[in-house]
Amino acid sequence: MMLAKFLGAVIALSAVFGSPVLAAEVIDITGRKVEIDLPAKRVLVGEARQIHTIAALTGDHLLDRIVGWRDDFFTKDPDSYQAYAERFPALATLPRFGYVANSTFDLEAAIMLAPDVITLNIESQKVAVESGMEAKAAAAGIAIVYVDFRVDAAKNTENSIRILGQIFGADGRAEDLIAYRREQLARVTDRLAKVADIVRPKVFIERAPGNDAENGCCRSFGPYNFGEMVEQAGGHNIAADVIKTTFGDINLEQLIIEDPDLYIATGSNWAAESKTNRFVHVGRGADPAAAKAKLKTLMERTGFPELTAVKTGHVHAVWHQFYGVPYEFVAVQQFAKWFHPDLFADLDPEATFRDLHERFLPVPYKSGYFASLNEETN
Incomplete structure (x- = not known):
């Protein structure tokens, strides 16, 4: 009953x-x-x-x-x-x-x-x-x-x-998304695993530079989040040598001593909350020329012009919101191309992101999620 x-x-x-x-x-x-x-x-x-x-x-x-x-x-x-x-x-x-x-x-x-x-x-x-x-x-x-x-x-x-x-x-859809994410990450990690003695470039990824009143330096990531994405893509996240939590800071002197081979800024459209508007605006439909100009300005801060990454033009920006979504594999793929351009010459992160939108998302894709000072390193 x-x-x-x-x-x-x-x-x-x-x-x-x-x-x-x-x-x-x-x-x-x-x-x-x-x-x-x-x-x-x-x-x-x-x-x-x-x-x-x-x-x-x-x-x-x-x-x-x-x-x-x-x-x-x-x-x-x-x-x-x-x-x-x-x-x-x-x-x-x-x-x-x-x-x-x-x-x-x-x-x-x-x-x-x-x-x-x-x-x-x-x-x-x-x-x-x-x-x-x-x-x-x-x-x-x-x-x-x-x-x-x-x-x-x-x-x-x-x-x-x-x-x-x-x-x-949406249990079935969840499993589809998980499988797709694994597949896209493996396109980088599996290829790296097949390369003996991979040389990992030193990478500094700065968290939301230009989105603070002082326009200071240097917020970053430990062995998690964007820091982990750097490692997955075949780089060495230098901040993880100092920061052991998800987020943290290193000082400018430490950055200069480490002298990274590549620099990456995280950016987004923070116009509604920023006091200075010095941040790099990347994201859906962002203007690449404007983003490049902001990157150039950030590299004029004290100590930055002497960094190897700046001298060689290996200066980039990535959409900050990749740090909280389950399709961070797009960022990992782009990092891999920046870190190992020959090894990943055939990889197209933008095509991956477009495919994700077409398969899973109800809004159309628009580019603008990455920027580079030097087009040859993009």
Whole structure:
């Protein structure tokens, strides 16, 4: 009798929502076991840049389950936001929220939207626990699930894709994306593995230079995130010799002593939040000439003109948002061409990114994600 009642409830829910809704246990990337009805009917996206992943999983049905999102798309990645807003005009009126990690997230307003689940990046966990947000959300019947595409991408990206696939009812699509990502990374790593005694150029990758008031130096990456991408592409990330966490700083004197063979700046369209506008604007549809001019200006900072990378013209920029999406393999492929141009002469990262859009994403591709001071090194 109990089983019959349960099945009757499932059938009734299916009639209302179009697909079976079943209680299930989701294990997030922190190892927490969370009970959620799957697929979720109402999702609040705790970082809007998760849209890059969710769109690949849901395609034309991107907004079917989303009831609100964080406001970071507008300040951190407005070029991508514009593309998605053109395709999905309802994004413009979607309720926006602040950032959990800096305590600007309005939980009471979120509860009013009655989401089934809030998807947060792992960086928000400490504040979510210490502020009582996790407990208050649970008391309101809202699950919190953590994902990670940024802090330790190698460890957590595939699980994070699967978790979002569960939440959005796109398990098969999640596996397709994971397989595609593995295949594209292997186009670099497998070829490098076949080369005995590969010579790894010294690389310095600077995090968001020109996006601070002082126009200083030198924020970078340890053995994770962009630092790991450098290693995957056959380079040596010199900052990892000093920085052991995901992000950190090295001083200018250390940079000069290390004297990298290549320099890479991460950039995006930060016009909405930057006080100086010295950053390199790369990303969807960015102007390559303008990006090149900004790169040139950055290389005029104290100490930089004497670096080998600058003298030889091996100065580049990469879209900053690759550091938090599951298609960072595009950046790895471009790095490989910069580091080992002969070995990867046949590799076309732009064709790869275009193919990803055509296979998975509901918005068209536009170039602009990379820039180089010297076209011959691009």
